[in-house]
Amino acid sequence: MLQVLQGTAKLAKDRVYLDWNATTPLRPEARAAMVAAWDLAGNPSSVHTEGRQARRIVEDARAAVAGALGADSRNVVFTSGGTEANVLALTPGLVRKPGVPARRLIVSAVEHASVLAGGRFAAGDLQVLGVDRDGVVKPDELRVLLAGGEPVLVSVMLANNETGALQPIPELAGIVHDAGGLLHVDAVQALGKISIDIKLLQADLLSISAHKIGGPKGIGALVLANGVAGLDPLLRGGGQELGRRAGTENVPGIAGFGAAVTAAMASLDGMKRVEKLRQRLEAGLRQSSNGLVFAQDVPRLPNTVLFGAPGLRAETAVIGFDLEGIAVSSGSACSSGKVQPSHVLEAMGFGPELTQGAVRLSLGWSTTEADVDRCLEAWRKLSGTLLKHSDETQLERF
CATH class of the missing domain: 3.90.1150.10 (Aspartate Aminotransferase, domain 1)
Structure with missing residues (x-):
């Protein structure tokens, strides 16, 4: 071999x-961080010294990811990658406090397959939003789809993975929020290539992945804005990730993610x-x-x-x-x-x-x-x- x-x-x-x-x-910084993490024996949920060392690696990486996106560390949920982050985000019942939980989903026609599949929404609760000749969402069409009055979760990617076209996310966020809905943004392809700030985008949820920025495969994150609630865990059991994703954290992967995002931001x-x-x-x-x-x-x-x-x-x-x-x-x-x-x-x-x-x-x-x-x-x-x-x-x- x-x-x-x-x-x-x-x-x-x-x-x-x-x-x-x-x-x-894989960036050298990510490789070095992963090798160092592999040498630690502790479970990040353990309270002894070895466990606290592992927990420190996880939380330092969480802070790095949050800092790169202008988010709060407590709102970063580590996942197995962008696909899981997307499916976790597409949850019926999400709400921007104060507000009414979303029961319907709208996705753009150019989304990644994991978003087009609708996550955990029923097929009958999914609508597809068209794009123009350049692959950009039509704001007026979004307004029409939102006119029903029922709270809606809308998912539009920041940058298309095929064409690279950027969507007018702040404008779309304003339309969605005026209608009482929430906006999920798949930012997997944009991270490390353009500056991203969840507050400036006015997004409610952001999906990202490490292997698009020089980190390891198999680790990603869903990042929430302040005030977003109702996230229903895909994996249940332990209380990891503040109860939002059960299972022992992938410490080496998370360490590599944190190092990669730090390097990516420094070289933007x-x-x-x-x-x-x-x-x-x-x-x-x-x-x-x-x-x-x-x-x-x-x-x-x-x-x-x-x-x-x-x-x-x-x-x-x-x-x-x-x-x-x-x-x-x-x-x-x-x-x-x-x-x-x-x-x-x-x-x-x-x-x-x-x-x-x-x-x-x-x-x-x-x-x-x-x-x-x-x-x-x-x-x-x-x-x-x-x-x-x-x-x-x-x-x-x-």
Whole structure:
């Protein structure tokens, strides 16, 4: 096994990794924090010295996560990742005090699959909110859906995991709160790429995940605003996480999360360099083989490019890039390796010619100009054979 891992690491040096939205490399700070935590024997619920040492690691990480989001530490609930955080958030009966518990759920059409599934709401209590051609929620449509008078929980992601498009969360929060509802924001893809403050966003609940910012896989958090109540635990038993999630805490994972979020916040300005690389990449794609960049006319994450072209098939493109030594993906990477038409592009109004052929390129803190140039060189090489046809009339803004 060690030889296999060493061989993989050696191979990675010869490759270009452009799938940072799927997961990120583990930061050295996170690795060191996890190793230190593994050396502790104590259970964080124990009152002896060893237990208090473990508890200190958990609470220091909780404070780091809270500080990164402008939240109170007591409102950070550690979970197994973003999906669990989303499902935990989508709980019937949530309430902003003083208020009436929410009994209905509205989600945008471009949400992550864990949100589109509706959490613990019954299918009949779920409504889907449409988006415009750039994948941005329509505020007027939200007002219409909220007009029924019944308290509602609304879930809209801060940044789309495929296009990178940013939603006008403060505006949407105002609409939701005026109607007496609550707003959950899936911020998994945004954390570490843009500044996030739960108070400025006016969100009631935020979901985040460690492995998107250089932390370990398998740890995330749901962060609540002050005054939010009625959170029904998914896991019951012990009193961990103030009774909101039972089970002994994943101390090494939490330690890695805390170290990763601290490092990510310290290097947030580095996203300006990444954005310039993204712009360089987009310019090259537009100049080569009729590439179309989606959601390019709205604010986006600094690192994300979703592009396609008539005739392109995503599964073939991903394999082609991989053979050229470049890791990319087809939209979301959360479908057990399956390459499927993009539900995000479908919601944006694009037809099968493009929804089946969208390729996502996402950059990170170690991406270089050479990486971008190599990707563009590979695309120029591949495009001639990957594109079955290229009708110039289809390249208008559909």
